[in-house]
Amino acid sequence: MALHSLAGKPAPSDMLVNIPRLISAYYTTHPDPSNIDEKVSFGTSGHRGSSFNGQFNEDHILAISQSICEYRQQAGIGGPLYLGMDTHALSEAAQTTAVELFAANGVELFIQADMGYAPTPAISHAILTYNNGGNSAKADGVVITPSHNPPNDGGFKYNPPEGGPAPSETTKTIQDRANEILADGLKAVQRLPLNKAMQASNVHAYDFMMPYVNDLANVIDMAAIAQAGLKIGVDPMGGAAIAYWEPIAEKYGLDLTIVNTAVDPTFSFMTVDKDGKIRMDCSSPYAMASLIRLKDEFDIAFGNDPDVDRHGIVTKSAGLLNPNHYLAVAIWYLFQHRPGWPADAAIGKTLVSSSMIDRVADHLGRRLAEVPVGFKYFVDGLVDGSYGFGGEESAGASFLRHNGKVWTTDKDGIILNLLAAEITAVTQRDPGEHYQELEGLFGSPVYQRSDAPASR
Structure with a gap:
């Protein structure tokens, strides 16, 4: 195209x-x-x-x-x-x-x-x-x-x-x-x-907001993010997360700036996607162009789509991370920093996700659960804790609480965004730098996504 x-x-x-x-x-x-x-x-x-x-x-x-x-x-x-x-x-x-x-x-x-x-x-x-x-x-x-x-x-x-x-x-x-x-x-x-x-x-x-916000410390190390003093940028892309970020910042003491506070049903503030349509795709460098331009103003920045089930991670080192790259980094980090998770908790990925995830899983000694496209195939594993993480290459994922219990069984863009901040705070390297490390360890998989209109 x-x-x-x-x-x-x-x-x-x-x-x-x-x-x-x-x-x-x-x-x-x-x-x-x-x-x-x-x-x-x-x-x-x-x-x-x-x-x-x-x-x-x-x-x-x-x-x-x-x-x-x-x-x-x-x-x-x-x-x-x-x-x-x-x-x-x-x-x-x-x-x-x-x-x-x-x-x-x-x-x-x-x-x-x-x-x-x-x-x-x-x-x-x-x-x-x-x-x-x-x-x-x-x-x-x-x-x-x-x-x-x-x-x-x-x-x-x-x-x-x-x-x-x-x-x-x-x-x-x-x-x-x-x-x-x-x-x-x-x-x-x-x-x-x-x-x-x-x-x-x-x-x-x-x-719905405050019970969710108040519970975030049970799935993300919010104290580590606050103590690191990270400068965080957020673009809700005119979506339903617009009301959530300020209470999150206030409750947990984060230095967080919402770079776009507009809510407009025409989404007139958007930059156009690759095919000439307005599409609030936080994994697209074209739709995320406004936030990417600000990458050097923040230690970490991120966006969400309108219903907040997807995430887009912008780093100083790499700009907007490819969703597959970030999934691999998230898995690499989580399965080494969640001692409360079951020792046999598997890594869930869809068939079309990067083979880098397979290499990470093998190195970590974790079972890989490969499922068809659709987050519904992760639900049972997240509910019973047999999956520690479930993620799709379309920038949607969720994972367990610190104690190994279920957090959400639908995609959660907020915790994936905050995880990027946690990774940066705890390791003092952003997710883009971590992916470079993974390439050094496991090579550089080649991946290309092609979208085509359905005839029906």
Whole structure:
């Protein structure tokens, strides 16, 4: 694919999505249930699409949400449903729809106070905290996000009581029933007007942020970061982490600067990705160009995508780290600095991740668990502690607490960012320097990722 002429440059105004038209299409465009392209379709992380092309509209969210309610009943899931969303424009609209439906169906629904943003890792953390607290009725969750996709996209994903992405059999059940509901003209849908839904006794305002922030010291050596006095730069890329970094810095005494505080559903502050699209991909040097230019102003810097399940690490020594490089460094460091982890805890990687991880695992004497693409394949291993770490080459990972217990079973961009700061603080070398050391020990694997549009 040829590099677009605007790659790495500020997005021009004529590239910005028309938000009023996008939201109007969400409500006024009705998908054709007989058209396979307009049906509910769960990929590796939920249903995604744009309201402009009949792939992410209110009908979809009504059908999926009703299907989730029915699935919860069939599976005996009677605890809270934690509902989060990112900063995409369609996320706000879809959250309103979902609240109206979950409220009408009697689901004990917990949403961020003031209908605010709640990122993927905070939802996974909330689910697991509740379910590990001795409650008999299990919690689950939904995150409304298309991840790092362009501003005109929306996404809707379901996380069962294990806290991470749902397994294929679960998503197929939800997807198939949702399509039946669509085909039947939404007759099965139960719904309340928003004002009544928000007043319903089963709908609760909740703070997902501070329980997550207060727990970070149990997974990251926050004291080491603070004591080192690192100068840290953060670009939330207009995403749901925007409200998290200041409380993190305040609680743990970090010298942390948020270099971009803008939240704008057009993402007009972004630099254009390699293919000429606005895409909040924190692993792309073109999308991360603004932060990369500031690399020499900080000891370590990092960014996140809108739902905060991905990380992008910027170092003085290497600029933006290739995701595969950072995964190898993270594994190299963690399995030598987490004495509380099980001695037999494995290293989880996807099939398309770098062979450098294999070499690191072999050197450390750790079992390598290689899984298909999709973070859902790490969930069980993280839950029971048999995986110390699970990571994807697309810059998504999570790992165990200091004590070897589960932290999150969905990708967590915040702890991967903070781990880069911990590595720098504890070793006095940044992750880029560590990867150079790994190349000296194990050679330099050759890796190339090619993206191609799907025909369907």
